[in-house]
Amino acid sequence: MSNDNPGIRNDSGKRAGTVRLAVVTTVVLALAGATVFALLADASAGEAGKSAGATTTVDPALPPPTVDMAIVRESEDGGKTVNITLDDGPDPRWTPKALELLERYRAKAVFCLTGPNAAAHPDLVKKIVAAGHRLCDHSVSHNTAMDKKPVSYQEKEILDAKRLIDRASGGERIWYYRAPGGSFTPQIRQIAAAHGMRNLGWNIDPADFREPGTDTLVRSVKNQLSKGPTVLLHDGGGNRAQTMEALEPLLPWFAAEGCHFSFPKAG
Numbered sequence: 001m002s003n004d005n006p007g008i009r010n011d012s013g014k015r016a017g018t019v020r021l022a023v024v025t026t027v028v029l030a031l032a033g034a035t036v037f038a039l040l041a042d043a044s045a046g047e048a049g050k051s052a053g054a055t056t057t058v059d060p061a062l063p064p065p066t067v068d069m070a071i072v073r074e075s076e077d078g079g080k081t082v083n084i085t086l087d088d089g090p091d092p093r094w095t096p097k098a099l100e101l102l103e104r105y106r107a108k109a110v111f112c113l114t115g116p117n118a119a120a121h122p123d124l125v126k127k128i129v130a131a132g133h134r135l136c137d138h139s140v141s142h143n144t145a146m147d148k149k150p151v152s153y154q155e156k157e158i159l160d161a162k163r164l165i166d167r168a169s170g171g172e173r174i175w176y177y178r179a180p181g182g183s184f185t186p187q188i189r190q191i192a193a194a195h196g197m198r199n200l201g202w203n204i205d206p207a208d209f210r211e212p213g214t215d216t217l218v219r220s221v222k223n224q225l226s227k228g229p230t231v232l233l234h235d236g237g238g239n240r241a242q243t244m245e246a247l248e249p250l251l252p253w254f255a256a257e258g259c260h261f262s263f264p265k266a267g
Contacts, residue, residue: 058190062151065193071184071201072176072265075229081262082254083230084109085202087138087178088237090117090124097244098235099131105251107261110200112136112178113168115161117236122168129172134263136176137161137197142237144181151187158191175266176200198266203228208243217246222253230264 058064075081086109089095102109111128118125139157146154158177165174177192178200189199204227206220221231233243
C-alpha cells in the first residue's frame with residue numbers, strides 16, 4: 001500500500017516521516033546557523049571598519065573619490081612621528097613666525113588655509129610651499145556648523161576655497177581638506193576625496209585658540225602625545241602669540257623624544 005494515503009499508518013511510514021523531518025530540521029538549522037554566522041561576521045567587519053576609519057558608501061549624486069574618503073590621523077612614515085598642522089592662516093603676523101620656527105628646527109607642517117586668507121596673502125602661500133610644507137583646504141567661511149548645511153553649501157565652501165588656494169599658490173597640490181571644527185559628513189568627505197584631498201583629522205588638541213597660556217599649551221601637547229601623531233594648532237584666526245611661544249620649546253622637545261617630523265597619509 002502507498003504510504004501517501006493519510007488514512008493508513010505503518011512503521012515504515014513512521015520511519016520515512018521521521019527521516020524527512022530530521023532532514024528538514026537539519027537543513028533549517030544549517031541555514032539558520034549560516035545566517036547567524038553571516039550576521040555576526042558582518043557585525044564584526046562593521047566594528048573593524050569603524051575602528052579603522054573605514055569609508056562609507058559613496059553618494060551616486062557626487063563625483064567618485066580619487067583618494068581614500070576616510071579621515072586620516074596617522075603619519076605616512078613609520079616609527080615614532082609627529083605631524084604639525086596649523087589652521088586658519090595664512091596670517092601676515094603669525095605665519096612668517098611659524099615658518100621661521102619650523103625652518104630653525106627642520107620641521108615640516110601642514111598649513112590648513114581658508115580661501116579668503118590665501119587670496120589675501122598669496123606670497124605667504126608660495127613661501128609655505130617653497131619651504132617644503134603641505135597645503136590643506138580649510139573652507140571659505142570656517143563655518144563649524146557646515147555639517148548641518150545642505151550638500152550644495154558644503155560643496156561650494158570646499159571647492160571655492162580650493163580655487164582660491166590654487167590661484168594663490170600657482171596651482172600647487174592641495175593635499176588635504178580639514179572641516180572647520182571637525183564638522184565632517186560622508187558627503188563632505190566624498191567631495192574632498194573626489195578632488196584629490198585627503199580628509200584630515202587630529203589626535204592632539206591643546207585648544208590653543210582659547211589662549212590658555214603658553215605653559216598650559218606646552219604641557220597639554222606633551223601630555224597628549226600618546227594619543228597619536230597629528231597635532232592641531234593655529235597660525236591664524238586670532239592672536240597666536242601663545243602658539244608661537246609654545247612651538248619654540250615643543251619643536252626641539254619632539255626631536256629629543258625621538259619623533260620624526262612627518263606628514264599625515266595623503267593616499
